[in-house]
């Protein structure tokens with residue numbers, strides 16, 4: 001046999017050279033991410049324009065650039081802090097969902113389906129009923145609750161290896177159990193606490209601002225190297241167990257790393273805004289359909305998550321104004337039908353595991 | 354000489370022992386074919402050789418060191434394995450899948466070298482899938498997909514290659530092509546140096562005649578044990594086929610190669 005080879009490289013990828021280093025970049029994923037950045041920027045400007053009083057985009061840009069403007073108070077002090085929290089929460093949920101769906105090999109898996117958000121809720125609401133209502137403590141408790149729930153799910157799903165389907169099913173079981181625990185605490189606590197807890201649990205950006213950003217931003221920044229590692233690790237984890245192991249991947253460790261990263265991101269985001277349902281579920285799937293990559297694209301997932309949260313909160317503020325809806329109500333209105341559609345479809349296809 | 358061997362290897366799934374006390378030496382630079390009835394433990398043995406399965410007791414040795422003590426990536430640079438039923442990620446393209454075979458040779462800062470490009474295109478040409486490069490793996494026929502997976506294992510460019518039933522789904526001419534390729538891998542020097550040995554290939558096959566034709570070393574397994582091992586001309590006899598497969602047959606020389614040819618009996622014709 002003659003071996004006249006034509007040069008090939010993974011279809012759709014380009015090689016980026018930087019000195020001796022070579023990176024593979026997916027062309028379509030880069031294009032999609034660029035479009036998403038523009039869309040996100042437009043959404044943010046729109047978010048800052050719209051409100052009780054409309055502020056023209058020109059003034060908004062002026063405020064953002066730090067120039068003096070008559071609308072500095074409304075845009076810079078009232079709307080911007082809330083926007084930044086929503087943006088960061090969306091980014092975090094987008095990445096978290098992508099990582100957990102990758103490991104579970106299941107589009108149904110996301111932090112709000114497999115018990116992480118519910119763990120955060122349970123501990124937070126429990127604390128509220130016991131009289132801890134300070135917003136300087138609660139976010140840390142919800143992070144702890146989310147991590148604890150995830151650790152339990154991981155432990156129960158582990159049997160000499162991580163079985164993807166069992167991981168999701170046990171997660172769903174935990175989610176249901178933890179939700180009842182939360183309900184129990186709410187009926188125990190007094191009326192005011194229950195109402196406060198209820199709003200937190202639907203996920204709300206109302207009243208959120210710089211204090212939340214001060215926690216979120218450094219955590220996200222610190223995790224950037226880890227996310228870069230995850231983007232590369234996803235390539236091999238998306239293969240089946242035997243093939244991946246044969247290629248020298250230490251699957252157990254890599255998966256644990258990916259899940260841990262996803263859980264931390266989801267827990268921190270939940271701590272800031274409450275469980276904004278379905279963002280982590282939707283964003284990775286939408287992003288993947290756009291980029292058509294074999295694995296879930298992390299950057300596009302993050303950006304999609306941010307666009308969803310920013311637009312949803314914009315609607316949540318204006319739709320029934322002057323009443324403000326929690327942003328979670330809007331994401332759920334879109335996400336729930338999608339979840340049902342996914343379940344129906346996965347039954348006919350037989351699931352991907 | 355054997356770089357890869359097993360020592361009193363016992364393999365089990367949970368509590369059920371599938372392979373017991375197996376001693377096997379894989380001769381270097383030759384084609385070893387494992388045959389045996391369904392569920393006798395061929396795939397299980399192969400998975401252990403590629404350290405996909407931890408031994409319950411005993412060990413698999415690579416150059417005298419137990420696989421369990423070696424770094425995973427180092428093993429992956431030496432041993433490649435094609436599982437019996439690999440699963441591709443949704444919507445992955447052929448070239449993308451094949452290029453993932455280069456994983457053990459890459460670093461995060463060195464994601465695609467000229468060497469990778471050469472190995473991938475060569476693997477795709479040798480398995481006749483170069484024309485499919487841009488297609489999605491989901492949309493291929495069973496045989497095309499099988500050849501793509503073989504290409505991925507080839508792209509790994511390991512000195513030892515373990516293939517679990519590489520000919521399933523393939524039509525007869527592609528079966529012959531794949532097996533010819535296996536022979537060629539063992540017969541041409543690895544890395545091109547003239548004095549070098551060829552690659553060491555272990556293949557699980559169901560067709561006894563193909564096994565006898567292409568093997569240098571044939572291993573017949575039954576119920577997790579090795580019943581016979583050696584050159585096909587010595588191993589393949591009517592008695593052995595009866596013992597291992599419970600099948601009456603006549604063994605005649607293959608008219609083309611002279612290797613043993615198993616012709617099953619025809620009990621419905623017997624008076």
Ligand SMILES: Nc1ncnc2c1ncn2[C@@H]1O[C@H](COP(=O)(O)OP(=O)(O)OP(=O)(O)O)[C@@H](O)[C@H]1O
Nearest residue numbers: 366367371389390391392393394395396397398437
């Ligand atoms: N993942 C698993 N968990 C539990 N038991 C298994 C598993 N894989 C294989 N077995 C069992 O181990 C035994 C040997 O299986 P193995 O796959 O090694 O057979 P095989 O010789 O490759 O058969 P075939 O020719 O059908 O591929 C069978 O009884 C099978 O049921």
Ligand SMILES: [Mg+2]
Nearest residue numbers: 395396397437
């Ligand atoms: Mg088998």
